[in-house]
Amino acid sequence: MDQNYSAAKHNRLNLTLKPVFIGELLFIQTLTEPAYAYENGKFKKVIAPREGITSDFVREYAQSYSSDIFLHDEDYDSLRKLLNKELTKQTRSLSIGDATKNATRQVNLLSMQMSNLYKNPFDDELLTSQFQNTKNLSSLLLNNKGIQKNIYNVLSNSKYHYTHTQPLLSSIMLLSFMQETRLFSEKEMEGLFLTSYFKDIGMSFIPREKFEQSHLNDFDKKLFAEHAENSMKILEGRVPLSNTQLNLIKNHHFLNHKIQSLVNNKDFQYPDEFLAGLESNLVSALDILVAMTHDRPYRDSVSIFQSLEVLKSVLSDEYPQEFKALVIFLKNFTSK
Ligand SMILES: [Fe+2]
Incomplete structure (x- = not known):
């Protein structure tokens, strides 16, 4: 069902609709309100209420439009609950069956839920759920060293918004490298994985369209510059991270x-x-490396070699052994 909307209706819709990742629709049979694509500055109705949602529709939508579809509040809330339930179920059975399949699914569900958490960073239940489910992913990855690289690549090639994948990508690489060095205990690795994963939650204060722009005004620049401190403020007293980790x-x-x-x-x-x-x-180093080696809407990625050159200038004097180990680790981690 295709229908374009007048400017007045469009403005009203703009205020009430929420974007969700198109793949999330696979958790729901039908919607109670219409769903929309955003095309050429207009919302276009693409699903009618109670119309069946199929995997073919999801695939075709992703090809024709984008990875986001826009829903009304009621459907958005139902979907959020379903996703949370699915993630809890998945976490419970994480150690049963194929580790790669389980980790892939967990990473996908976490990325979708991260998007919800960015929209509601002060929702305690959501934050606690995301924290616990991420903790379980870290155990699964630590116990299955052989799947880490594969899971990283799956997520690296996914269509989620980069603000939702970047923290998890850098955390997976960090975990894998820490394990390789044998310098850290399991507890320390888990703690740093969680610290790294939640470090950008302060980005939730930044309007989404700003992430696509190459030039920002002073106010926006300030918002970006403050995201690390805002992450700390959002998390303080709400998740079991130590003062050192929050700092x-x-x-x-x-x-x-x-x-x-x-x-x-x-x-x-x-x-x-x-x-x-x-x-x-x-x-910090792996956050920089992962960001540099991935495209952004406003710039292209650079090679691992180029990003290592940048990191070398700040790491190799103080941590020569670790830097050397990182270079060797990355040769394997990023090879096909
Ligand atoms: Fe950051």
């Missing part, structure tokens, strides 16, 4: 600032009350 989240871009100082030939000053160690350097 790492608050300062997780310190390495970016260090690189910037180097480029501009300026002295770099560590933030107050922040003691950078190997852990924080790794969290």
Whole structure:
């Protein structure tokens, strides 16, 4: 069913509709309200109420439009509940059966739920659920070293918005590298995996369209610059992360600032009350590496080699052994 809407209706819809990842529709049989695609600046009705939703429809929609479909509140809420239920069910059976299949499904469900969490960062139930389900994913990955690279690649090639995949990609790579170094206990690896995964939740204060723009005004730049501190504020007292971990989240871009100082030939000053160690350097370094090696709407990706060159300038003096180990690790992790 195709129908374009007048400007007035369009503006009203703009206020009430919420985007969801098209794949989420596979959890629901029918909708109670129409669903819309956004095309050429207009909403276009693509599903009628009570119309059956098939996997063919989902695939065709993704090909013809985008990875987002727009729903009314009631359907959005039902879908959110269904997704949460599905994730809980999946987490319970995570250790039973094929590890790759389970981890792939878990990573997909977490990415969809991360999008909901970004829309409602102060929803306690949602945050607790995401935290617990991520913790279980970290155990599954730690117990199945052989699947880590595969899961990373699946997520890397997925169609989720980059703000939802970037934290998980950098956390999977971090976990895999930490395990390789044998320098960390299981508890430490799990803690750093969770710290790394939740470090960008402060991005939820930034309007979605800003993530597509290459030029930002001063206000937007400030919002982006404050996302790390906002992540810390969102999480503080609500999830079982230690003060050290929360402080790492608050300062997780310190390495970016260090690189910037180097480029501009300026002295770099560590933030107050922040003691950078190997852990924080790794969290920050892999975040930079994963971001640089993935396309963004406003810039292309660069090679692993180029991103390692950048990291070398800030890591190799202080952590020569670890940097060497990282280069060797990445050769294997990123090979086909
Ligand atoms: Fe960040």
